[in-house]
Amino acid sequence: MRADRLLSLLLLLQNRGRMTAPELAAELEVSVRTVYRDIDALGASGVPVHADRGPAGGYRLMDGYRTRLTGLTDAQAGSLFLAGVPGPARELGLGADLAAAQLKLQASLPAELAARARRIQARFHLDAPAWFRDADPVPHLALIAQAVWDQRILRTHYRRWGGEVHRELSPLGLVVKGGIWYLVARAEEEAVRTYRVGRFLAVETLEAGFERPEGFDLAAYWQESSRRLEGSLLRQTAVLRLSPRARKLLPMHFGSAGVRALADAEAAGPQAVDTEGWLHVRLPVETNAVAVGDLLRLGPEAEVLGPPELRDAVAEAVAVLAGRYGRAEPSPGA
Secondary structure, eight states: OHHHHHHHHHHHHHHHOOBOHHHHHHHHTSOHHHHHHHHHHHHHTTOOEEEEOSTTOEEEEOTTOOOOOOOOOHHHHHHGGGTTOHHHHHHTTOHHHHHHHHHHHHHHSOHHHHHHHHHHHHHOOOOOSOTTOOOOOOTTHHHHHHHHHHTEEEEEEEEETTEEEEEEEEEEEEEEETTEEEEEEEETTSOEEEEEGGGEEEEEEEEEEOOOOTTOOHHHHHHHHHHHHHHHHOOEEEEEEEOHHHHHHHHHHHHHHHHHHHHHHHHTOGGGBOTTSOEEEEEEEOOHHHHHHHHHTTGGGEEEEESHHHHHHHHHHHHHHHHHHSOOOOOTTO
16 A cells, blocks of 8 residues: 555656645645655655755655656556546545546656646536435445446345345446436346445345346446336426526426427427416426426426316415415404
């Protein structure tokens, strides 16, 4: 571990130039005292590290010195595929490998390209989880990821909507969507299914391995699975009147379905707008039990025109709310 840290320290100085001890400590996630010891160790090994004193001081390598120790380990090379998603890389236990791989990659680049890479890193950042929602705790993720890599069967205890189940799974791949991790796996001779990693209550890796289905394509499976899920959930189409404000709210509350509904309505031209300036749209929604709650988020800025049973369900919910929040009668003598 110390050898890896010394190499990372050396590459940091080579890639970034002068750095202070606190800056190095923050990058390496060690104490400043450890940085001092590591700097001494580099100097003792023949690396020309200079210490500049004063407010603008720090450590730097002698001008012109460059190391060629930039070979990537297997883990570091694999981690580069997660370079754009540092959060998921950390959850997989590859955070340190990713940081080391990026340092080595920068060290191998010509000065101009290395500077460009640093500018890109400083100006663009991907934050995968959605707003106002914490990612699932995934204590079993690293073990599951290792089983995916090694093609080892998992004995699992899983919490689903209908209760808890115990299954042995052949893990085929991992997908992170909106900050949520999903395992794509097959149970014995069943079809390939998707499991939310945060719902695994216990996971054990077995000695037995498995053969991946011939021609299985994780990306293609996920795309098709997502399409089927959307089709199974959005079972009906709501006809709505939207105020100008609701037109802005629709994409926020209904995502891509809201965006498509607005685009289709606006493409229909002026006839889609009534005399009060409200836009008529057709929005795919889930069952009435779910759709009522979703549509009420639009508040008084929207009106459900149909289907009749959905309009009735929304009206009933509004009546209950009106009764619950209606102004109470003043007490006698008040």
